[in-house]
Amino acid sequence: MSVRLACCVAVFVLMALSNAVVPVLDIFAEDATFQGLIFSGYFFGAMLTVLPAGLASERYGRLRLMRIGIAGTCAAGLVIALLPSPAIVEIARVAEGVATGLFVSASLAFVNSRQDHGRLSGLYMASLNGGLLVGLLGAGALIQVSGLRTAGVIFFTVLAAASFALVRGRDAAPETETIDPVARLAPVLRRYRWLFYATVVIFGAGGAVTGLYPGFSSADPGLLSVQIALQNIATIIAILVVSHISADPVRTMRASAVVIAVAVAVSFFSPFGFAAIGAAAGAVQIAQLAFLARTGEPQGVVVGVFNTASYAGMAVLPVVAAVVAGLFGYAVAFGLVALFSVSVALTIGRCMPSRLPAAATTTE
Numbered sequence: 001m002s003v004r005l006a007c008c009v010a011v012f013v014l015m016a017l018s019n020a021v022v023p024v025l026d027i028f029a030e031d032a033t034f035q036g037l038i039f040s041g042y043f044f045g046a047m048l049t050v051l052p053a054g055l056a057s058e059r060y061g062r063l064r065l066m067r068i069g070i071a072g073t074c075a076a077g078l079v080i081a082l083l084p085s086p087a088i089v090e091i092a093r094v095a096e097g098v099a100t101g102l103f104v105s106a107s108l109a110f111v112n113s114r115q116d117h118g119r120l121s122g123l124y125m126a127s128l129n130g131g132l133l134v135g136l137l138g139a140g141a142l143i144q145v146s147g148l149r150t151a152g153v154i155f156f157t158v159l160a161a162a163s164f165a166l167v168r169g170r171d172a173a174p175e176t177e178t179i180d181p182v183a184r185l186a187p188v189l190r191r192y193r194w195l196f197y198a199t200v201v202i203f204g205a206g207g208a209v210t211g212l213y214p215g216f217s218s219a220d221p222g223l224l225s226v227q228i229a230l231q232n233i234a235t236i237i238a239i240l241v242v243s244h245i246s247a248d249p250v251r252t253m254r255a256s257a258v259v260i261a262v263a264v265a266v267s268f269f270s271p272f273g274f275a276a277i278g279a280a281a282g283a284v285q286i287a288q289l290a291f292l293a294r295t296g297e298p299q300g301v302v303v304g305v306f307n308t309a310s311y312a313g314m315a316v317l318p319v320v321a322a323v324v325a326g327l328f329g330y331a332v333a334f335g336l337v338a339l340f341s342v343s344v345a346l347t348i349g350r351c352m353p354s355r356l357p358a359a360a361t362t363t364e
Contacts, residue, residue, distance in 0.1 A: 003063065004120055006166035007107040008127040010066070013159045014073055014100050015131030018042055020139040020152035021080065021093070027149045029086040040315070041090050045097025046104070047311035053105035054304020058181040062300070063167060065106035070164045072099025077157030081150045104128075105307050109299040112289055121289045122243020125282070126236045133232045181298045188301055194351040195291060198253055198344045199309035202284045204317025205260055206231060206277050208337045209267050211318040216330045217271065230271075231278035238282030249294075252287035254345045256280040261341035268334040 021028070025035040057065050076096035080089050111117060111124045139152025148154075189196070210231065242252070259280040267273030292302040317340070325333035 003110065003167065003169055004114070006163070006168070007066070007111055008123050009166055010070060010103065010160075010163040011107060011124060012127040012131035012134070013156060013163050014070070014103060015128050016135030016138065017073065017077055017153065017156035017160055018096065018100060019132050019135030020156050021089075022136055023140045023143065023152070024149045028080075028084050028089045034086050034090070038086070038090050038093055041093035042097040042100070043311055043315055045094040045099075046101040047097075047308060047315060049098045049101030050105045050307035050311065051304040053102045054109055054300040054302075054307065055181045055185070056300070057106040057109050057304075058298045058300035062106040062110045063169060065102050066110075066167050067164060069099045069101070069103025069106065070160060070167065072096075072102065074157055074161045074164070075099075077153055077160060081153045081157060084150065101307070105300070105304050108289075108307065109303045112293045112303055113299040117293045118246075118286075118290060119243050121293075122239050122286055125243075125285050125289070126239045129232055129236050129239065129282075133229065133236075137229075181301045184298055184301050185305075188295075188297055188305060192292075192295070192302070192305075192351045194347045194349075195288065196305055196309040198257070198284070198348050199288060199306055200313035201317070201340045201344050202257070202260065202281055202313070203310040204313030205264060205337050205341055206281050207314045207318045208321035209264055209274070209277060209334070212321055212325055212330060212333055213267070213271065215325070231274040231281075234275040234278030235282035235285075238279040239286055242283045242286045247287070249287040249291040250348055250351075253284050253291075253348045256284045256287070257341050257344035257348065260284075261338040261345070264334055264338040264341060268331065 022039065025038060028038055029035050053065060053069075073096055076092045076099060079092040080096075083089075083092075108121075108124065111120050114120055135152070135156060138155075142151040142155055143149055145151075257280075260277055263273040263276035263280065265273075266276065288306065292299070292306060295302060317337070321333045321337055324336055
């Protein structure tokens, strides 16, 4: 099995494991606050790791970091399944996020530096989003079948361990031996700051609306979960479609940001706006990766910043929207998220350099 396919299989399983705890948060902690800490601990750990992991992958090898990430995630999954006390699970979730961050940055840098990065990044991101969806739904199904509340965590931990064997081969020499990846960090942040701002907003917008909806809507929880799942399904479909189209990345991001702004407004009246949010977000993800692949920068650096911005968006914007909803009402909160999306459409063109180098042509 090629490393390309191994990346997609492993990220699918790791994302499924990360979401397998969601249906059973109540068995790890009775207090709602502690449940929230357990849930968010994973994202906190990943946010801390993805940037240094991207930089390290340029120096120490991407396959090596991918293996370390898988091994660490498996260890955390075993701890969660076997020692389900609140404090231990919280620590294990942070450790899981740290390990997954190592894998995601290293594997996405590998994917985005290939000659076939357009289609491969589409398959990778579809696998990532599919794993999140399957982890959530699969864990619930496994609980129903087995009667064991941690069945989903155990099952996906075993699959994650199996995926370790798929990451074979040896790391090639660094693509940019004469370039210090740490030294490139500040110029990358300065030159492409509006691209990373767009990442924060686009990733955060979907999370913000999803977080607002349970308190805002009076829909049945079962129906609401199906409606919200439309966002994930639409994201996967859009990723697969857009990754096969040679569209200008900046124009795609600008148009998608406008669609998200309209869809957020629609979501205030109907949950079917989730599908449009998901589809536009999927298009933006592929457009951003295509842009980064053509910058000529070390992919570990730009992908590390991209991942950090995406996790920051999911962590920050939902909190901001929730606070605004509490102070000024849901209409203002939905409107604020829509305005953030419009701001992406207005600013994304500023990150466009005068000329982008050709895409990377590594064929490992």
